[in-house]
Amino acid sequence: MLIQRQDPASSGAQMAASASIVTAAEGAAGIADSRSASAAGGITRGNIIARIERMPGNAMHIRARLLIGLATFFDGFDVIAIATTLPLLIAKWSLTPGQIGFLIAAPSVGQLVGALVFPALAERFGRLRSIGWSAGIIGLMSLACGFAPSFEIFALLRIVQGLGLGGELPVAATYINEVTRAHGRGRFVLLYEVVFPIGLMVSNGIGAWLVPHYGWEVMYFLGGVPLVLFFILRRVVPESPRWLAEKGRMAEADGALRAFEARARTPLPPPGDTSAFDAMTHHPRRRVRDLVGKAYLGRTLAVWMLWATCGFIQYGLSTWLPTVYKTVYHAPLQLALNLAAGASVLGVVGSLVCAMIVDKVGRKPVINVSFLLCALSLVLAGVFHASTVYVVATLCALAMGFLASGFITAYVYTPELYPTSVRAMGCGLGGAWLKLAAIFAPSLIAGTIGSGNLSGAFLALAVVPFLAALTVHFLGIETKGQVLEELEV
Template sequence: MIQHRDIDSAELLARIENVPFSRWHAKARIIVGSATFFDAFSALSLAFALPVLISLWNITPTQSGLLIAASYVGQLAGALLFSWLAEKFGRIPSMTAAVALMSAMSLACAIAGNFPTLLVFRLVQGIGVGGEMPVAAAYISELSKARGRGRFFMLYEMIFPVGLMATGQIGTWVVPAFGWQTMFLIGAIPGLVVAFLLARLPESPRWLISRGRLGEAEQIVRQMEASTGHTVSTASEVPVSSPGKVERSRWGEVLGRSYRSRTLIAWTLWATAYFITNSLNNWMPSLYNTVYHLGLRQSLRAASMTNVAQVLVLLICAFTIDRIGRRNWTAVAFIAGGTALTILGFVGAESVRSVMILGTFSYGIIGSINAVLYLYTPEIYPTRMRAIGTGLATSWLRLASAVGPPLVGFMVGARGIDSVFLMFAATSVVGLLAATRMIETRARRLEEIAS
């Protein structure tokens, strides 16, 4: 039996930093990535069911916006709830519960018979959708070593836009052929299977160390080392400020003197990037159909290309982020995406071809910021508050995403589509200003960044 007094937390953290990527990491990344895939599927499934429901249930533009916003309100609550649970009970139990709730409510959405019922089900489903991602980001980040952490994490994070892309491709084919309910059924059953697999993953060793459970952390670190097939050296530097006692998380610490600046910058980045991308992602199918009068299948196919663009951009990002850095990538992405949106706002929105090209480009490049933020935010907080810090940050994306769709619906009706793109362009300027204030985290140990 392993004795706690014989185990040093600093040594354990050093051993985690020295374990190379192995099948142990691959298994964890695949299973958590599967959960994130169905998180993306559940988040976007309504966008491809909505064009049918608008005519089937005589849904107004305002009701459409409320239906989209309800999910984000639930996601806001879920991000806060499950992040708190992750700090108190662990990353794995929290993730498992979030995915189980998300999948069960996807099944409920499939049997909804009217607008009010679907509104309630999407609200509750959003709690699970919002809870999975911040906890998953904290977990994957805590398994990573400093060198190559950006690529390791981004290859996992690519699963989310792949899920969005798959939702688009599946929705384009399934909804016209089999009905809108099929979209929700597809997200339900596999999601419950993934919840079962999540429950069998080992807990984050960094979280166990922060809770003083050194014996359990030691066992997991041994498993990580054994999976490499050779002896792992522990001779490198010991991480800075390694914990020597049980660490308790406090919500207020996120805005304390040590973390206030990085927190406010992160919140601004989350709000601006997701205000643009989630508004575009949820409204584009309906805009193509109602504003540009494309057929249903054409509208869904055109909208789905935005997610293809995001996957391609993220592939480039994954292999360059550790060289370019988080701050430089984010700033350049806001500049490029904002420029495309400005062109659309002034001269391009009259042509559906221009919207397809520039709208897809702007979504793809600004959408890469979303993934970078899931990498960056867990990096800037210590383990004791990593999930809470990430959850609070993602709550701003939920708030921005809840406000965005109804606002887009109002502005399209009141001022036209040009005004929507100009609003997004102005938002990208705010995001750019925040990006210039980011701290650079590439190639730095989590414990060093937190100190």
């Protein structure tokens, strides 16, 4: 699709507005070059892409990664908080196995809606608005959960909080991918995304220490921190230049990109001939229905299976683990929480390893090997379920570590598969399948784990990552090292 140039009457005003945000630090040669191009009315999508691709990571990337990472961190924190507080909530409200399964799955109802609504908002109003709104809901509802007087109100608040939890992750992954160049994108994005498993680990670790001493409410009070982002995010981080350019808002795209360029550690080279990048933008504009059309159907099926698997295992197993250790193996509460926290540590380790190798070996090999090893660990947990709690906990920790490796890679892989016009929605639909799996997995597993049938539960769980590895292998494409627009069809 060709982007029309601005008419002469409006060009001067728009360029003046864009130039007003340029700081003295932008006197570098590369910045002067891009200003000249803007003054000449030559800003195109190709020019924006070329400037992104010439720009290594800098202080503004770090700021964006830290602040948006804060939302993602507490997304992981709040998701797993239920696992550390569940044993006390069961005793407090005398919950039945069915109520326990509903309480675990309740936020996923909201997350399913959020995974569809917030990416749609991101496509229309911008990535940062959507992230800020979702972070506000996460924080506000977490605070409210700490004051919940009953099981019913607590479950309702968790459903509402799920709107933000479901919407934040796919849009955040979309934004981080869009402001990053192809070279080293996998490592850059995954070092950002590692904050999610860190959130899981910290939630387990802090919960194991705080909950026995200060009660379950403290976890939800801590989970209110993301509310701050609702007020500050758009003031301190630029909008995605790729999204602005795709919308035809070239002056704003130029201004947002200058905010990144101003933080470059060294003068940037001139963009040079951008014709090759302009050619990448000539693909037809895609709509949501194209995600299941001929061009993208194979990619979409791979994405849906990938995310559904992560939801099924993450919510069907990890949230049950402290309760399993306590009720089936009769471990003390503190030990049960400590063993569950150990699984989160391996998740962080696996995620860091993936960040180091994903640009070298590729996305598909990392996902497939991780899922196959996750399946193997679950099979072994089923075979040795009658052993001590330490054997089962070790195998479950390995399974969660391997799952985290594949799961985190999905956050760089999924946005790479779709064009800018539907990238957030492609990620959101993937996230919706994760939430669907999360809704049904706890109840399905409750019938086996809840009744003590650990062997059947572990073996059934193992089938899911095995099938996902096959689907990604045969239907997915490799994306490492390619400009996002190169991957469009």
